[in-house]
Amino acid sequence: MTNNEQTPSSDPATRLDFIRSQIKEDLESGKHDSIQTRFPPEPNGYLHIGHAKAICLSFGVAEEFKGQCNLRFDDTNPTKEESRYANAIMEDIRWLGFDWDDRLYHASDYFEQLYEFAVKLIKKDKAYVCDLSADEIREYRGTLTEPGKDSPHRDRSIEENLDLFERMRTGEFEDGLRVLRAKIDMASPNLNMRDPVMYRIVHATHHRTGDKWSIYPTYDWAHGQSDSIENITHSLCDIGFEDHRPLYEWFIEQLGIFPSRQYEFSRLNISYTVLSKRKLLRLVNEEQVSGWDDPRMPTLSGLRRRGYTPEAIRTFIDRIGVARKRGSTADIAMLEHCLREDLNLHSKRVMAVLHPLKVVIDNYPEDQVEELEAVNNPEDDSAGNRKVPFSREIYIEREDFREDPPKKFFRLAPGREVRLKHAYFITCERVVKDEQTGEITELHCTYDPASRGGASPDGRKVKGTLHWVSAAHAVRAKVRLYDHLFTKEDPENNESGDFVDHLNPDSLETLTDCQLEPSLADAAPGDRFQFLRNGYFCVDSVDSKPGALVFNRTVGLRDSWTKIQKSKKK
């Protein structure tokens, strides 16, 4: 190496994880001139944030070390895979910010080559056709502590194997009647080496190859060989495949093809959610959520609809790092922190009252309307200002008033003065209640004209600042408040039953009578905002319509008031 420009970071604070260290070493030693990775999703479901880790890693290291990352659909099981999934997967990867240029591949592109490889193995007496049933194969495999037994078909002649294998391909046999197996070692302590199945007979229409094939390769047989065909130098996968590595290498060695190498990293788990396709599919099928893109789902499409930014997800993935231990769970608070960090910098602030309480400002002229100046984003001067209408009747947040305020409650109460953000100081003079129910229906206040804009006219302090919306100008909208999908930190690993039992019954609360400032009237699907003092919200991309806006709460603001209250209750 004449230079070390390929090192992604010279910052000593940014230590390389074990994968990047390996790559760096392979480049410096001259083992590889450049690196090639791949992301190999199976098109049988939607991508979730666990996949984002794999995507960021495989595409990320390729970028950092000036190599390439292919997108390869691992479509070896026609009974589970569909094109619609493939399309959604591509959309999600692009949304995250990665690109495979013209390198879109499919394991099914290699079926013919794989078949020839298999014939080669048969000719080397390293593979054979086995007539045992699935159950029998399981019995013959032995157990964790006992070796397996050789299949009675293990010693078939090469000619017979060749003939049978070809007839498997032509579709002569029924599903499950025979399989092609690698001839390795039925006594291996590694179960994966006990003559693993390479091909099974499946008469099903494949979403790309149609009815051309009646045999399909298994993961173990297809994956490593596909890697090798694409000259993948570093095949990154999750740690569940660790035990498969000897098999991965055995196939490559027997075939004498390009020696791709597999490296395993720990899969991502996140507290208060589940990250397994099988479980997510179940939530969808059982209609526990509205679909794969329900904003509560940890799928990329769900997170996107919820209002997450790709930047936040990528930052999160960077920060949790890469290691190779099993069973590590990132705190969802970390994810939410990365989200807020990004949203705080880039979201326009607006005022929206979620639980409206009417306030009449008695000393404010009846028909007067003022256009008050409001800062769009205190974190970003270039975001500019906007005008917000103010009038005699406004809405404030119901929880911003307490008739009998507890200690440290800085908001409105009888006789108390607070600031209306961007507007005036008001003092609560009178509380109007429903005679029957006792519910507070209206507040009467007076304002101090000298405090226009929210400035203190004489230096007097007000502890609280409230957001508000002019009643006459407000835009009514529906707002959905989302919370964690599960009530347990680890719903996937709970001895006390099924994970769906721990679904959070309050994961979605829909508010139908929210009052928003008028600038929001023409917000478009996907637009993100910070509702002042409330949190970050986005316009729902599916259900929102002009004139009937629907917002999703992406994540709340950090809320130290709620924290104070909770700690007092203890």
Next chain:
RNA sequence: UGGGGCGUCGUCAAGUGGUAAGACACCAGCCUUUGGAGCUGGCAUUCCCAGGUUCGAAUCCUGGCGCCCCAGCCA
């Protein structure tokens, strides 16, 4: 009592023989026209345990203990 992997703060995670990074969370305070943001400080005398080697060990050796993964013709 088969094989593989892993044990460093509540969580994620650096550290590869020279005297425990960082992030999140948490706590205290400052500041504030968002109880937001920002800022300051605190937060592992100790690295699963026990021995050993060494001037010196989270890092090396020995022996324990604990947790996770593998018995699909799924990936």
